[in-house]
Amino acid sequence: MKLLFVDCCISQRGEGSRTKKLADAFLTAFREKWPKLDVETVTPEALLALKPFDVEMLNERDALASVGAWDAPVFNLARQFRGADAVVVAAPFWDMSFPAALRTYIEYISANGLTYHYDETGCHGDCKAERLVYLTSGGDFEREDSVGVVYWRQLAAMFGIPRFDYVFAGGLDAAPEQATELLAGACALAEKLAKEA
Numbered sequence: 001m002k003l004l005f006v007d008c009c010i011s012q013r014g015e016g017s018r019t020k021k022l023a024d025a026f027l028t029a030f031r032e033k034w035p036k037l038d039v040e041t042v043t044p045e046a047l048l049a050l051k052p053f054d055v056e057m058l059n060e061r062d063a064l065a066s067v068g069a070w071d072a073p074v075f076n077l078a079r080q081f082r083g084a085d086a087v088v089v090a091a092p093f094w095d096m097s098f099p100a101a102l103r104t105y106i107e108y109i110s111a112n113g114l115t116y117h118y119d120e121t122g123c124h125g126d127c128k129a130e131r132l133v134y135l136t137s138g139g140d141f142e143r144e145d146s147v148g149v150v151y152w153r154q155l156a157a158m159f160g161i162p163r164f165d166y167v168f169a170g171g172l173d174a175a176p177e178q179a180t181e182l183l184a185g186a187c188a189l190a191e192k193l194a195k196e197a
């Protein structure tokens, strides 16, 4: 079982990141369920080093795709994402969604012909993972149709990943006196999800 952990826990709290605590709760429980688990992590530093695609980069990537050069470095993240058995994405709730570095990562994994393809009936996913879990923590309480959650739900469908789950640890700044309790509840939910299926 190979789990890809996309760690976008960019936080001024450092190791005290609430989002990271949520991710650790999930990963610890998942490791208990899958003792031989192989975890590959995309670190915050790696995410922040990604350059958004400009026209030249897009043209180069299209040229490589047109000759099936999927082993080119520009496809490294997409190949890694495609081959994972499970994916966990953790990111704080920033500016109604998530940090820009994660959006840039999405540009890299969205490789037409590798992680998804089109035919006359539309878009089809080509990724191996059975499930994708999105973990986030926010200052405000969770609202319906949270953009980050909706976005990752739709990405999972686009990549052909059948099961999507999420945990939104909300209200951590709105109700600071309850933050410890709210986060603990979210961590318990993440642990429960990790033990399922």
Ligand SMILES: Cc1cc2nc3c(=O)[nH]c(=O)nc-3n(C[C@H](O)[C@H](O)[C@H](O)COP(=O)(O)O)c2cc1C
Pocket (backbone or CB within 6 Å): 009, 010, 011, 012, 013, 016, 017, 018, 019, 020, 092, 093, 094, 095, 096, 097, 137, 138, 139, 140, 141, 172, 173
């Ligand atoms: C740059 C930035 C943007 C944020 N934007 C929002 C927001 O739009 N809505 C919200 O409810 N909280 C927002 N927050 C608060 C964080 O979501 C919240 O404190 C979260 O728990 C931070 O996670 P961390 O402890 O892992 O850093 C923002 C925080 C930062 C630093």
